[in-house]
Amino acid sequence: MIEMELSKIVITETSEYQVIWLREKGGQRTFPILIGIVEAAAIDRKVRDLQSPRPLTHDLLTSVITSLGAKLDRIVVCSLQNNTFYAKLVVQHNGSTVEVDSRPSDAVAIAVRLDAPIFVEEEVLQHVSSRANNEDTEV
Amino acid sequence: MIEMELSKIVITETSEYQVIWLREKGGQRTFPILIGIVEAAAIDRKVRDLQSPRPLTHDLLTSVITSLGAKLDRIVVCSLQNNTFYAKLVVQHNGSTVEVDSRPSDAVAIAVRLDAPIFVEEEVLQHVSSRANNEDTEV
DSSP states (O other), X not given: OEEEXXXXXXXXXXXXXXXXXXXXXXXXXXXXXXXXXXXXXXXXXHHTTOOOSSOOHHHHHHHHHHHTTOEXXXXXXXXXXXXXXXXXXXXXXXXXXXXXEEOHHHHHHHHHHHTOOEEXXXXXXXXXXXXXXXXXXXX | OEEEEEEEEEOOTTXXXXXXXXXXXXXXXXXXEEEOHHHHHHHHHHHTTOOOSSOOHHHHHHHHHHHTTXXXXXXXXXXXXXXXXXXXXXXXXXXXXXXXXXXXXXXXXXXXXXXXXXXXXXXXXXHHOEEOOTTXXXX
């Protein structure tokens, strides 16, 4: 598994899909994931440290994890099937490891809230990555 | 606390806010809550038993609760301040009770997925309720 970082969020309000870019931490490989506007806004809000007066859905997700005494160990983009990425939350809880299937968008929205690392399986990264250029550094 | 049931979902795609109606279980009092389109769609999808090919955010919330061995005991619409409803999830976990603040919309979306009862504090209900008529039975 390769550790990644969120390197860019591209929100185009007229588009059905938004884009987040993950880039290899300390490396050059990068790839985009198309996500929905709600999840993109949830990620963007946290990255820009904007507060909401009420807990929005991803804030609630974060609260549930912490209130139940669990710790988000990492998220993993674990496969790509028919151009769709699949991910999982890896959670430490009561001394054991629990994995929960998630869309990458939800997983990243939670990871940025809980300062959890973002990983991608090497074979997924090999399949989709291109080389980062200087534009991919906007987060 | 008064047990309620979800009696109607009104989705108007041209509107910024959607409406869910809660009605006193076995009673006549009812009131509306304005919610966002994403949460309304999440509730509607479950009520109509529509499957999504991937876990959407409220499905993920449900998975997190169950994967961590917790049980959603109930949700409670617990206060109304400045025309805004506040709610909480009441979760049983490791032999104790955990409460998590939530918007009512997220709470209802989770309650319908986990077959958990929906309660409202009596003083909130007294403040906002009207009498149900026969139109309020569409769920």
